[in-house]
Amino acid sequence: MAEIRVDNLRKQFGEFTAVKQSSFTIEHGTFFVMLGPSGCGKTTTLRMIAGLELPTHGRILLDGDDVTFLRASHRDIAFVFQMFALYPHLSVFRNIAYPLHSQGVPRGEVRERVQETARLLRIEHLLKRGVSGLSGGDRQRVALGRAIVRRPKAFLMDEPLGALDAEFRRLMCGELRQLHDRIGATTVYVTHDQLEAMAMADRIAVMNQGLVEQVATPQEIYDRPASMFVADFIGSPPMSFLRFEGAVHPGERTVRVNGALLDVPQQREEAAGQLALGLRPEHVRLADASPLRGRVFGAEYLGTTQIVTVNTPHGQIKARVPSSLAVGIGENVGLALRAERLVLFDTGSGRALRSALYDGELNG
Amino acid sequence: MADVRLSAVTKRFGDVCAVRDLSLDIADGELMVLLGPTGAGKTTTLRTIAGLERPDAGRVSIGGHDVTAEPPAVRDVAFVFQQYSLYPHLTVYDNLAFPLRSPARRLPEEEVRRMVHRVAELLHIESKLQNRATRLSGGEMQRVAIGRALVRAPAIYLMDEPLSSLDAKLRAELRLELKRIQSELGATILYVTHDQIEAMTMASRIGILSEGALVQIGTPREVYECPANTYVAAHLGTPGINLIPATLLATPGAPAGAHTIGARTEQLRIGHARNGAAQGVLKRIEHLGDQNHLHLEVGGHNLITLADPHARWKAGDTLSIELVDPTYFDAAGRRIAP
Numbered sequence: 273m274a275e276i277r278v279d280n281l282r283k284q285f286g287e288f289t290a291v292k293q294s295s296f297t298i299e300h301g302t303f304f305v306m307l308g309p310s311g312c313g314k315t316t317t318l319r320m321i322a323g324l325e326l327p328t329h330g331r332i333l334l335d336g337d338d339v340t341f342l343r344a345s346h347r348d349i350a351f352v353f354q355m356f357a358l359y360p361h362l363s364v365f366r367n368i369a370y371p372l373h374s375q376g377v378p379r380g381e382v383r384e385r386v387q388e389t390a391r392l393l394r395i396e397h398l399l400k401r402g403v404s405g406l407s408g409g410d411r412q413r414v415a416l417g418r419a420i421v422r423r424p425k426a427f428l429m430d431e432p433l434g435a436l437d438a439e440f441r442r443l444m445c446g447e448l449r450q451l452h453d454r455i456g457a458t459t460v461y462v463t464h465d466q467l468e469a470m471a472m473a474d475r476i477a478v479m480n481q482g483l484v485e486q487v488a489t490p491q492e493i494y495d496r497p498a499s500m501f502v503a504d505f506i507g508s509p510p511m512s513f514l515r516f517e518g519a520v521h522p523g524e525r526t527v528r529v530n531g532a533l534l535d536v537p538q539q540r541e542e543a544a545g546q547l548a549l550g551l552r553p554e555h556v557r558l559a560d561a562s563p564l565r566g567r568v569f570g571a572e573y574l575g576t577t578q579i580v581t582v583n584t585p586h587g588q589i590k591a592r593v594p595s596s597l598a599v600g601i602g603e604n605v606g607l608a609l610r611a612e613r614l615v616l617f618d619t620g621s622g623r624a625l626r627s628a629l630y631d632g633e634l635n636g
Numbered sequence: 637m638a639d640v641r642l643s644a645v646t647k648r649f650g651d652v653c654a655v656r657d658l659s660l661d662i663a664d665g666e667l668m669v670l671l672g673p674t675g676a677g678k679t680t681t682l683r684t685i686a687g688l689e690r691p692d693a694g695r696v697s698i699g700g701h702d703v704t705a706e707p708p709a710v711r712d713v714a715f716v717f718q719q720y721s722l723y724p725h726l727t728v729y730d731n732l733a734f735p736l737r738s739p740a741r742r743l744p745e746e747e748v749r750r751m752v753h754r755v756a757e758l759l760h761i762e763s764k765l766q767n768r769a770t771r772l773s774g775g776e777m778q779r780v781a782i783g784r785a786l787v788r789a790p791a792i793y794l795m796d797e798p799l800s801s802l803d804a805k806l807r808a809e810l811r812l813e814l815k816r817i818q819s820e821l822g823a824t825i826l827y828v829t830h831d832q833i834e835a836m837t838m839a840s841r842i843g844i845l846s847e848g849a850l851v852q853i854g855t856p857r858e859v860y861e862c863p864a865n866t867y868v869a870a871h872l873g874t875p876g877i878n879l880i881p882a883t884l885l886a887t888p889g890a891p892a893g894a895h896t897i898g899a900r901t902e903q904l905r906i907g908h909a910r911n912g913a914a915q916g917v918l919k920r921i922e923h924l925g926d927q928n929h930l931h932l933e934v935g936g937h938n939l940i941t942l943a944d945p946h947a948r949w950k951a952g953d954t955l956s957i958e959l960v961d962p963t964y965f966d967a968a969g970r971r972i973a974p
Contacts, residue, residue: 507926508804572811572812575860575874
């Protein structure tokens, strides 16, 4: 168990700033996901926490101790890489036992701890097998076992499921999360896959161009995005934006989007200029009587629900509606919005404008 | 454009039967998707239509002509591969114009220009026409590759997982685009994928392949709502269908011979257990933002169902679970029609 604090961390590679001013705290036992597109600085941040890179500026605290310049091997952290490197000539047992042997742990204890780890991972029946004949999933489990057996303070994982196909990745997501629930060790997990992050994390840090844009629970990030980047990165399909030029004032409950007067959560701040109204597909309904109208561009059948894409004079809107509803391409439809869930953004800074939706927000 | 017909096509590679006794009718203007895991015979089927493979048995006809023995060049098909293979030294414009400038066609340059611009407009890459092909993002390169097929008007477009190398967001955008282009052009497309969401969202009809054989063919709604067997049922929908023993929950309307019950979210009605009459326990809630996955345990079986993210559930809740018009399968896994 460990608390990890990242304090004003910055990393430059020559002229290039990979991480700018990141600060966040990962509490004991949290499954923490760093999420962002490639090049956002998530892996660099993880490598600094591990001790594989030294920061240009800032500190890393592990349980209150400053470990910023401590070697990786002295941090009591286990790193799981994307490519699971196992010893092909050794059995599953010996692969898992390897880190303990090299630490000089007595034989009896090694056996006990390997057994316990194998039980946690549900691979007890494989211990005597060689690793070369194992399936991808089992090899992944053995690689995890080698990290778990050391009982480190924290696990750091860099896209450990990146090499697996979609169906199997989904399965391993569930397994990793269940494993975390059994062990309870602090885990920092890096991925570019928002579904993976949403499915596993207690908290997510969304990163973009070296900056942490938001740190919060998955639901919070989905419902109350801090920025347009976050709103656009999370969700499949992501949030739709209606861009307009206008102004909002504190206390207002409506906004004029290119001539259409729309209800929004009560606004808490002043803004003017280029703005955008953000709406999630779940907050849009087809309603004949609505004055907000558009033409159906596409309907994507997903089984339980369908995603209907509607082109309106103000921009493209996606709606998630029951698949029992018949929708024809080219049809003229009205759209009703769930006013209390809509978000306004200042498109210049990309920042979400404060409103009643954000009241009582848990600050990341 | 024309219809394409496969009649009892079989293709073996040594001991492996890649495609077995496959018959398929692709109607003019249809977007047919072949769905199946790696090794199901999807790509071999495409290559057989293109003439890149010769079937061991069966016939291929395009627009009513038997082309089984004809070489690829005379078959009038356009192939889009998984990996965009563009000419790196040419501009986007020249890449798109390439198939039109083939000596066999002798199109006037004015005509070429008109067609290239039309396709660039369809694919929203007009502003990139003068760029070198290598100076494009992955999504743009794949659009150019698709565009290079679209500048021609062949009998059929054959597409082999054309979106699989793109990231999730771009894939979602392009599948909507591709469907729009297909319906605007009235193009006939045979599209191969292992991604069930692509199949469900794009297809006029889906053909589900397993080990070289066609298991079921129908509109997305038909195969989702009336799967021929548990294999088809399990390959469509997210979260996946719950397949449970017929005896696990009360099923007053179960037909004779029901062995397995298939229950999707819309076929499960869950509520808080009352008077100690619980069928299951809520083990875990997975927050996916738009929806939550509820992981339930019922008599030692795990079930997954969707719930509104703001419904008041918590782990440990005891539940009443009712099946609403579920799907029944017999001991061999075949669906029993109601």
